[in-house]
Amino acid sequence: MAYVLECIGIKKYFGDVHAVDDITLRLKTGIISTILGPNGAGKTTLINLITGWLTPDAGKIIFDGTDITHLTPHDRVKRGICRSFQLVNLFDEMTVLDNICIAILTRKKLTKSLLRPLKHYKDVETEAYDLLKKLGLEKYASELAINLPQGSRKLLDVGLALALHPKLLLLDEPTSGVATSDKTQVMDTISSLVRDAKVTALMVEHDVELAFSYSTELIIMSQGKIIAQGPPEIVRKVEEVIRLGYG
Amino acid sequence: MVIELRTRLTKLFPLIILLAILFLFPLFAPSYQIFLLSYALLLALTALGYNLLFGKAGLLSFGHAAYFGLGAYVPGFLTTYTSIRSLEIWLILSIAVSAIIGALIGYVCVKYTRIHFALLTLAFSMMFYSLLFKFYDITRGDDGLYVAIADILGTSFKMSKDAYIAGPLYYATVVIFLILVGVGWIIYNSPFGKTLEAIGNNSARVEFLGVPVKRYKWYAFIISSIYGGIAGCLFGILSGHVSPTALHWVFSGEIVFMCVLGGTRLFIGPIVGALLFTYIKTYTITFTIYWQLLFGSILVILVLLFPKGVLGGALTLLRRSRGEKVGLRT
Numbered sequence: 001m002a003y004v005l006e007c008i009g010i011k012k013y014f015g016d017v018h019a020v021d022d023i024t025l026r027l028k029t030g031i032i033s034t035i036l037g038p039n040g041a042g043k044t045t046l047i048n049l050i051t052g053w054l055t056p057d058a059g060k061i062i063f064d065g066t067d068i069t070h071l072t073p074h075d076r077v078k079r080g081i082c083r084s085f086q087l088v089n090l091f092d093e094m095t096v097l098d099n100i101c102i103a104i105l106t107r108k109k110l111t112k113s114l115l116r117p118l119k120h121y122k123d124v125e126t127e128a129y130d131l132l133k134k135l136g137l138e139k140y141a142s143e144l145a146i147n148l149p150q151g152s153r154k155l156l157d158v159g160l161a162l163a164l165h166p167k168l169l170l171l172d173e174p175t176s177g178v179a180t181s182d183k184t185q186v187m188d189t190i191s192s193l194v195r196d197a198k199v200t201a202l203m204v205e206h207d208v209e210l211a212f213s214y215s216t217e218l219i220i221m222s223q224g225k226i227i228a229q230g231p232p233e234i235v236r237k238v239e240e241v242i243r244l245g246y247g
Numbered sequence: 248m249v250i251e252l253r254t255r256l257t258k259l260f261p262l263i264i265l266l267a268i269l270f271l272f273p274l275f276a277p278s279y280q281i282f283l284l285s286y287a288l289l290l291a292l293t294a295l296g297y298n299l300l301f302g303k304a305g306l307l308s309f310g311h312a313a314y315f316g317l318g319a320y321v322p323g324f325l326t327t328y329t330s331i332r333s334l335e336i337w338l339i340l341s342i343a344v345s346a347i348i349g350a351l352i353g354y355v356c357v358k359y360t361r362i363h364f365a366l367l368t369l370a371f372s373m374m375f376y377s378l379l380f381k382f383y384d385i386t387r388g389d390d391g392l393y394v395a396i397a398d399i400l401g402t403s404f405k406m407s408k409d410a411y412i413a414g415p416l417y418y419a420t421v422v423i424f425l426i427l428v429g430v431g432w433i434i435y436n437s438p439f440g441k442t443l444e445a446i447g448n449n450s451a452r453v454e455f456l457g458v459p460v461k462r463y464k465w466y467a468f469i470i471s472s473i474y475g476g477i478a479g480c481l482f483g484i485l486s487g488h489v490s491p492t493a494l495h496w497v498f499s500g501e502i503v504f505m506c507v508l509g510g511t512r513l514f515i516g517p518i519v520g521a522l523l524f525t526y527i528k529t530y531t532i533t534f535t536i537y538w539q540l541l542f543g544s545i546l547v548i549l550v551l552l553f554p555k556g557v558l559g560g561a562l563t564l565l566r567r568s569r570g571e572k573v574g575l576r577t
Contacts, residue, residue: 051455072454072459073454073455074454074455074456074457074458074459074460075457077455077456077457078457082455082456083455085452089449089451089452089455090449090452091444091445091448091449091452092448092449093448093512094441094444094445094448098441098444098445101441102441102442102445102453102456103456105438105441105442106442106456106457106458107457110438111438111439111442111458111463112438112439112466113437113438113439114433114434114437114438114439114440115430115433115434115437116433116437116438117433117436117437118436118437118438118440118441119436121438124438160452160456164456164457
């Protein structure tokens with residue numbers, strides 16, 4: 001089995017708090033995995049370690065066969081690790097279209113070009129519109145990102161990451177803050193985009209039902225450790241998982 | 248086709264009028280007004296370049312006078328120590344000096360953000376101020392250096408300083424101003440400009456898109472220094488004299504103010520801000536000995552009425568009147 005990401009014995013301590021405590025995790029290519037766990041289980045710390053926002057105190061992170069433990073976040077993005085954020089993280093005072101354009105320009109290595117206006121790059125704009133259509137956000141193209149409803153902002157956040165054509169997409173609570181009635185629709189859009197793009201996705205989710213219904217594999221974390229990993233139907237029968245209330 | 252051309256012309260009409268006024272100005276204006284407009288255009292260039300750093304990338308530098316001042320000292324030194332009198336060579340050397348010094352200082356400063364960045368830039372600029380102030384034997388200290396009349400495109404001008412300012416120098420200034428505004432407009436709207444805007448909006452997210460943020464801030468720092476250097480060089484020639492006050496932090500503060508006054512989120516904001524600033528300052532000085540009080544009050548009122556700058560405020564009012572949604576920073 002090919003693994004896109006391998007975390008081997010990684011640790012991250014904040015003083016006495018063992019946020020990530022000797023975790024070994026291997027992610028199979030092309031599936032959606034979800035990390036479930038109570039608050040403070042170390043889920044977001046794990047995502048921050050994988051994206052390079054934090055450096056582990058011990059252990060190795062291997063992506064696509066290369067050791068990336070000490071690479072900066074933007075070097076990891078170049079290799080194909082992209083993320084969306086728990087608290088929506090957009091360019092609020094730029095238009096929705098420009099938000100996506102920035103991501104596409106980055107991928108196409110055009111961000112340094114300074115002697116030609118952006119509107120002359122028709123292919124960038126067309127691609128951005130296509131992605132906005134898939135996200136169902138094309139009607140907001142010329143709105144400032146800050147004026148969008150929360151669900152749409154979440155989708156735009158994921159869109160920014162997808163526009164980079166990642167190999168591994170990390171989704172930190174893609175439905176947090178979204179009205180309960182809209183959660184399924186947001187997840188449907190995200191999961192179909194992820195499957196179409198054949199991206200490996202690692203998601204952090206609080207909503208147990210969503211996690212079980214949209215993931216191929218579940219990873220249950222508690223107190224900085226992984227206590228179970230596997231397909232949902234197997235994981236939900238593990239004794240410790242039942243004790244956490246996820247069974 | 249004809250209709251399309253006509254709408255284009257209608258759109259361009261105000262621009263054509265402005266250009267005509269700029270080019271015909273010396274024909275009807277007294278020489279002092281020509282001097283004042285030249286000075287305002289140079290400040291506008293400085294503010295425009297500075298706003299790439301401040302308005303776009305969100306970096307508040309308090310030491311931008313350094314590049315303007317160093318640019319102005321280039322013709323000062325060349326007049327005093329060499330026989331080179333060519334405007335083109337002076338400009339090229341001003342560009343080189345401001346770019347190199349900007350690159351060195353910028354390299355250190357962009358590692359920091361917010362107040363740390365502001366204070367570092369301030370410290371560096373005052374360091375250059377002190378050097379020019381103290382090394383009297385070379386720089387003539389507070390007395391400053393004389394700047395000669397420069398040859399333009401190989402032509403020497405045997406005329407009075409007033410006639411030189413109102414003629415050749417004015418047109419050279421206008422042409423360079425227009426070229427740099429054009430280049431600035433392209434940079435502002437280029438992928439690079441958009442990326443800087445994104446950095447100003449949310450630099451952490453830009454890092455997560457795979458852009459080395461600090462390097463881009465550094466590029467912006469260098470470009471804005473070059474704008475300052477070019478404007479400074481022409482200012483040296485215009486005033487015929489350069490002293491360390493051109494590098495003083497008070498002038499750095501004024502550059503920031505011009506941008507805020509005009510509106511940092513709009514391309515022409517700094518230009519409008521610099522023009523307003525120059526004329527308000529000049530006329531309050533002639534009006535009363537308490538000009539600083541009057542000048543300060545006018546600026547405070549303008550900023551209170553238009554927190555997004557005069558242009559930003561006007562645009563917001565226009566959008567509101569049309570019932571459009573308005574963002575936080577226009």
